[in-house]
């Protein structure tokens with residue numbers, strides 16, 4: 405059994421089912437993110453694990469205990485909200501110590517634990533300030549310290565960084581991950597930001613309308629998504645639909661009389677309709693003459709988009725537009741240039757078309 409076990413959890417409001425029979429095991433010491441678009445049920449699931457929301461059915465176990473009927477305070481969890489939810493009239497120190505005060509912790513132990521928590525989030529110098537005298541990042545550190553000072557069995561975070569601007573958010577991501585690893589804390593992190601989920605997590609849950617669409621490592625979610633939904637939600641993807649045919653020893657989808665796209669791992673699918681995809685960084689642009697020899701797909705450069713550290717070509721491909729990462733070592737192309745696309749597409753296992 406995992407540190408957190410979610411067994412057949414469902415939640416409905418009237419006839420609307422927000423969660424449908426969710427099963428999930430969170431391993432001890434793991435950083436697991438729940439990722440999905442607005443309204444897919446991520447916060448509802450986290451709030452049910454925390455005891456802030458009652459499930460319509462199913463059970464929650466934390467650290468081996470069935471906590472389904474337990475109130476929040478009995479569950480030994482730390483919870484951090486998106487809007488920090490600090491007590492405005494209490495100092496940083498008291499915001500962090502309040503949970504221990506309510507549990508009747510002796511004052512020497514209380515002082516030692518709060519001081520330790522303040523040091524972990526580097527706020528020792530600001531212990532006497534009020535929350536209104538802190539920046540957004542500092543407020544979120546107080547919220548984190550308030551959660552970890554209770555030495556919880558699990559840490560639950562509901563979009564804790566989304567109110568922060570981009571640079572601060574990136575700094576806080578590193579701090580959060582370091583803290584979580586130092587303490588070995590089992591952590592569930594809700595976010596709609598795919599990069600944040602991929603960079604922080606040991607595993608990622610991708611949710612879709614109240615169900616888990618995929619649960620896997622960040623690498624597998626990105627490189628081997630199980631469906632078009634996951635491929636689209638986690639990163640950029642361009643899709644090809646068609647029948648797999650053999651071209652020598654290589655399996656391809658034929659896109660036109662003189663154009664094919666090779667598809668990886670499609671040996672078992674010859675003659676079947678499939679959906680395959682490529683990511684922008686999997687494609688290399690080449691001079692169009694290569695196309696004639698190898699039946700490579702070709703497109704027309706629409707424009708180059710510059711982002712500072714990298715740039716993308718937007719390529720017109722039939723009536724669709726494809727994004728291709730520009731490689732610093734590859735030849736430059738101009739708007740209007742015809743280019744051949746060298747790449748290998750990957751199959752989406754759950755999206756086979758009719759034969």
Ligand code: ATP
Nearest residue numbers: 417420422440441442443444445446447448449596
């Ligand atoms: P967001 O990223 O916008 O917070 P989310 O994935 O966390 O989205 P939830 O907050 O879990 O989504 O909500 C899931 C669905 O349940 C939504 O369609 C929402 O409107 C609905 N919902 C949430 N709380 C209630 C409620 N108290 N009564 C009725 N419907 C609710």
